[in-house]
Amino acid sequence: MKTIYEKPQVFTDAITTYCGGCGHGIVGKLIAELIDELKLQENGILVWPIGCSCLSDRYYDMDNFMALHGRAPASATGIKRADPSKFVLCYQGDGDMVSEGMAEIMHAAIRSEKFSVIFINNAIYGMTGGQMAPTTMLGQVASTAPYGRETLNSGYPVQMAELMATMPGVVYSERVTVTSPANVAKCKKALKKAFELQLEGKGLSFVEVLSPCPTGWKMAATKSLDYIDEVLTQVYPLGVKKDASKEEN
């Protein structure tokens, strides 16, 4: 008998608090697989944000830290500077990173902090009930934008992967998604690259994941994947935005 897939060893038996079909679950699982593969369980510290993923410390049998709203990069900075031998992963959603904690992530990039950042972009505030986020697309209906987002009052969606690619302190920036087994494999590859760059002591590595939020978008889970492929990727194109890993720093 050959095992093709089993629950990663670092995962506990706790059932996640995510809704059915949530992209957090898929990305969280990839993180757990990579922690097992790269043997980071003993030496890693995961920094969690406020949002749907704020109870993630229950799911991983390793060191976890839950930061204040938007301040995960600041907390991760402290942890990484106190002990640079640790692997530090900073995980944030779009409401947490782009709205509440924009200053923290920008300054972490400016200082070229040596940790990895995973940014989950579902174009909405998931946990609080589907309100408009800075990443909400123009025309997208949210509970605080019942007629769709318009530029007059709400401005334009923020493209974080492109923004981070312009920062000299960022060594790697890529946007991926999790809408099919092939895209999940690409997402895992991007995360692995980001993790390895941190282990090599390079600058900040950034991976943005376009993630489905079926409850917030008021769609069936399988429809939400099509929505990402057809609509979200038009505003947020996939691909590597910056790769300075080969350059001398």
Place this chain on the structure above:
Amino acid sequence: MNLVKINFDRCKECGYCIKFCPKGCLSKGDKINKRGYFPPVFAAENCIACGSCARMCPDTAISVYKDVE
């Protein structure tokens, strides 16, 4: 024979495994779990143990084994 093992109580019925199974081995179930969802049922006939269902499952409810006796 290949085996797709579904952890009955972890499943949240998102349907990703059914959507991405290339051989149509998974279908909607009719038994309810303790959280109120209907986990899918597995038929082994055409399974090629590709693992697509397990890789897409957001709740890590699926394990896949090849050549089970």
